[in-house]
Amino acid sequence: MFRHVLPVALPLAFILSLTACGNGEQAKPTARPAMVVQPVPAGDITEAYPGEVRARHEPELAFRIGGKVSKRLVEMGERVKKDQPLAELDPQDVRLQLEAIRAQVAAAEANLQTVRSEYTRYRTLLDRGLVSRSQFDNVENIYRAGEARMKQVRAEYDVARNQTGYAVLRAPQDGVISARRVEVGQVVAAGQTVFTIAADGDREVSISFPEHAIERFRIGEKVSVELWSQQGRRFSGHIRELAPAADPQSRTFAARVAFDDAKVPAELGQSARVYIQANGVVPLSVPLSALTAEGGKAYVWVVDPATSTLKRRPVRVGPYAEDRVPVLEGLAADEWVVAAGVQVLREGQEVRPVDRENRSVKLVAKE
Structure with missing residues (x-):
């Protein structure tokens, strides 16, 4: 019988001995x-806002007359010089219009010669008392109308001649084509944007401020700018422009940050980060x-x-x-x-x- 009891008693005694050693208390967890x-x-603290290097002046270029685009002479990203042709319209319509106005000028000149001769003749007859004053006044009015008509068609001719030059879109200043919105064969209206040019000169950083913090920023406030290509180096600048209204899509306020040093090596399209000190906020x-x-x-x-x-x-x-x-x-x-x-x-x-x-x-x- 002791042989059957012994295997059970030994584990029980071992458990009791462990309990006695620990006094029945659990170990305290370590902090x-x-x-x-x-x-x-x-x-x-400095608040950081991502931005992009842009040109300070970015005029949108458009033809002053409407027509069909016959030539596109530059591509986006291409550097252009002042007065360089960028695109051309089909000149046929403006040339026909110029010819029509030229014919009107010739007709007006012939009419003016006729009424001038008649006016001179009636002036002589009036001095001799051979025609009445009313007859002379009528001829004089016709002559003055002929002069006015001549001035009118000459002005129309100058406009038509200018429009033949408007068929060629030229760069207003040196810069880089930053956007192109036209293709050959496309019909454009007068004033419709065809190109956007980033003019040479000052460079700025375009950023956006959240609407909940816009009241903390002011035009002229000092900032520092770090270019992605020159990490660890910061350039001083200031907020030059601040939008008066939020963008309807992003609900942010656009701003422009100008560099204090015009010689900062910033290239168009580079990524940048603008740091603004949060003193006293x-x-x-x-x-x-x-x-x-x-x-x-x-x-x-x-x-x-x-x-x-x-x-x-x-x-x-x-x-x-x-x-x-x-x-x-x-x-x-x-x-x-x-x-x-x-x-x-x-x-x-x-x-x-x-x-x-x-x-x-x-x-x-x-x-």
């Missing part, structure tokens, strides 16, 4: 390390990695200095910067917040505060 930081003044800021949200409400994890436990703190934030976010309400300057791994934390969890070098941090408020 996990948490990287903590304190908020910094918002004056250390908000009191504090925290790293972007410290912020999380639930149900559309932002919050951070604040560490209690007395117990090293976590408390979830709702906050109201401003526009996000490149790597930080301004805190408008809900946080004090002497508090400590967790700056990494915030998605896996829970309320009341005990942590071991460390800095970015994994060194222990003594949680005391800044003096």
Whole structure:
């Protein structure tokens, strides 16, 4: 019988011995390390906005008369010189119109010669008393009408002659063709945009501001610009132009940033980033990695200095910067917040505060 009892008794005794060694108490979980930081003044924040290098002057070019495009002489991206032909219309109609006006000029000249001779003859007859004053006045009016008609057709001829030149679209200044909206064979109306030219000269950065922050920006405000091709190097500039109304599609306000130095090596179409100092806008800021949200409400994890436990703190934030976010309400300057791994934390969890070098941090408020 002891042979059957022994296999059961040994495991039971082993379990009882382990329980006696532990005194029936569970091991306390180890506090996990948490990287903590304190908020910094918002004056250390710069807001960044993406943009594109554009020419300061970008006139839209169009024919001054309508017609069918017979030649397109340049392509998009091609550099052009002042007065260089860009496109031509079929000149047949304007030439026919010019010939018609030329014929009217010849007819008006012949008529003017006739009425002038008649006027001279009646002037002589009037002086001799051979015609009445009313007859002379009638001839004089005909003569003056002939002169007026001559002036009219000559003006029409000048207009028609100019229109033959309008059939050729020329570049108004040196620059680069930045857009083309016409093809050979297309019929265009007078004033319809055919090309857009980026004129040589000053370069600017085109950006857009969100509508909730537009009241913070002013024309003339100082900014810095970083070109994608020259990362790490910033050029000073200022807001030169600010749209008075939001774009109906994007609901953003277009703006132009001008470089303070006209010799900045910025090329058309380059990507750029505009940095604007946020001095005096908000009191504090925290790293972007410290912020999380639930149900559309932002919050951070604040560490209690007395117990090293976590408390979830709702906050109201401003526009996000490149790597930080301004805190408008809900946080004090002497508090400590967790700056990494915030998605896996829970309320009341005990942590071991460390800095970015994994060194222990003594949680005391800044003096």
